[in-house]
Amino acid sequence: MDGMNTATTTAHNNARTADAQTTAAIAVDELVKRYGEHIALDYLTMQVRRGEIYGLLGPNGSGKTTAINCILGLLSYDSGDIRIFGEHMSPTNYALKRRIGVVPQDIAVFNELTVEENITYFCSLYVPERARRAQLVNEAIDFVGLGDYRTYRPRKLSGGLLRRLNIACGIVHQPELIFFDEPTVAVDPQSRNSILEGIQRLNAQGSTVIYTSHYMEEVEQICDRIQIIDHGRQIALGTADELKRMIDVGERISVEAPTLGSDAKLREHVLDSVRALPAVIDVDFADDMLEITCTQGAHNLIDVLQTLRTLDVPLGHVSSHTPTLNDVFLALTGTELRD
Template sequence: MIFTHDGIMNITQQRPASGSSAASQPTPAIMVNDLVKRYGDNLALDYLSMQVRRGEIYGLLGPNGSGKSTAINCILGLLAYESGTIRIFGEPMTPTSYALKRRIGMVPQDVAVFNELTVEENIDYFCSLYVPHKARRRQLVEEAVQFVGLNDYRAYRPRKLSGSMLRRLNIACGVVHQPDLIFFDEPTVAVDPQSRNAILEGIRQLNKRGSTVVYTTHYMEEVERICDRVQIIDHGHQIAFGTDEELKRMVDVGERINVETPSLSTDVQARAVAIEALKQLPNVQDVAFKDDTLAVTCVQGDHNLIDVLQTLREHNIPVDHISSHSPTLNDVFLALTGTTLRD
């Protein structure tokens, strides 16, 4: 596998896609039922359930403190819990399920590498935790170095790498043993747009190769771009689940029409007239003015944009630019949790 300098990764060697056919292997990659976890009096997981199909990219979202990290640590066998069941590839997950753990990769949010080791030595060390045979390990390490585009930096120590390169090294250490199931915990934090695109494309290619992916992030656009299904949790329990389109249909977040009209910044009377006229339209729910722009929130309708534009023309309100925006997953998240994902 090659992660090229322009951010496009090509596959030069593939393994059979483990569990890629639902008909031949219908057992889910992850099955969690009624998971309960407490920290003293705090109920971190409140009968949480989830089912991740083999071969999918599964988004796990929630505000800070919602229970995402606790759930992942329980699934990985790193935390004890009060009740519930966890099965990975049909087998119970316990702290001593070493055979299962060898099939799992974890890319944490915080970069977790050894500063005393070079790029190549770091990747080899993490590979050695899963693959004892040196010849096989050399092959896997070489593939991982090429995969994340660090071939020219293999002799560098982490402190000499940029933030984006450190992220790539973190990913290589988590996936070098070619796991069947990979957890990515906010892998694109603090990276530039080009590196973010390259990382997302790399995750998609890992998925195409056969790895099931569980993905957490604070960037909703990433979820809409790569995730097959999304689970939103808050206060330790599920509040919504489905594809991004299914989630958007769950909540009537409507349509947002933005009208750039700088003249209303100084003409207070005209601004009041425009806002009142727009509020009289049957589909309009709310109108606000900020930064030279009228923000008109409407229920879904076929003629909202035309109605808004016609109303402004009737009242001689000059329009510099007008645009309509369909609901986003972030709108859904805000409606369900009362906060944005990045809060």
């Protein structure tokens, strides 16, 4: 009887895994990649649902780029399984690759070609029919707002417009799955907003998006779920709110208290008193500012201010902040994403 139950459970788990691989946009199962003695990917698993914007984050050397290259069939791996839309990815699965678009961090266009010629060239790699290709090129140009720059060569474009061209070349064939690798690096705020809005429109039109960025506010703004990897392994996965609940930090309170800078004895007494509050994790004083880290609680700010008033500490500007994704990243990896 126990054997039958074990067999039934195993069959159920196998069926569930197979169903997830079939329905997911990307299903990566226990992926291992070694470079000699170095393990770049350590049984990495990833399930990207169709129609979501999936943030993939990791510090330098975490294995993020290696994972993407394996998924795209650009890099071999030692063991594991990769499926895209239920199909095995391989270097020669060209039919599957036509359903994928890649917008790399480095600008990948030809300086000798105009905006329209660049987009047409990249479209021709996927779409042989000339009439269909012309339609797609026009739609891509309109989508990224480069209609007034069709005849411009890349060297004449601003950084933001060049990024838009890079995007147009990667999405012109209207792929079902799109990888965006740092698409807003070194662009002005207006161009950044335009790019992010464009990615959200692509997603609304049905594309599944894999998004990597060093700008946490972007990830939080547009991603449905976020996976953090380090040393080739997943260390966290969830929505932005779910990730924030994984760490102890629930609130950061900043209090301007310039008098503490000139009175060392009072400063130490204040730091000790605030540190003794039940919800306080850490207290620091620098540049006339008290920086107080607390666990989650409804009355943290009130408790801190009451303590300071009891000690007759004159207060200036006061602010309270909930944890950010960067706080999560720092707590889980020991480094900031931009390091």
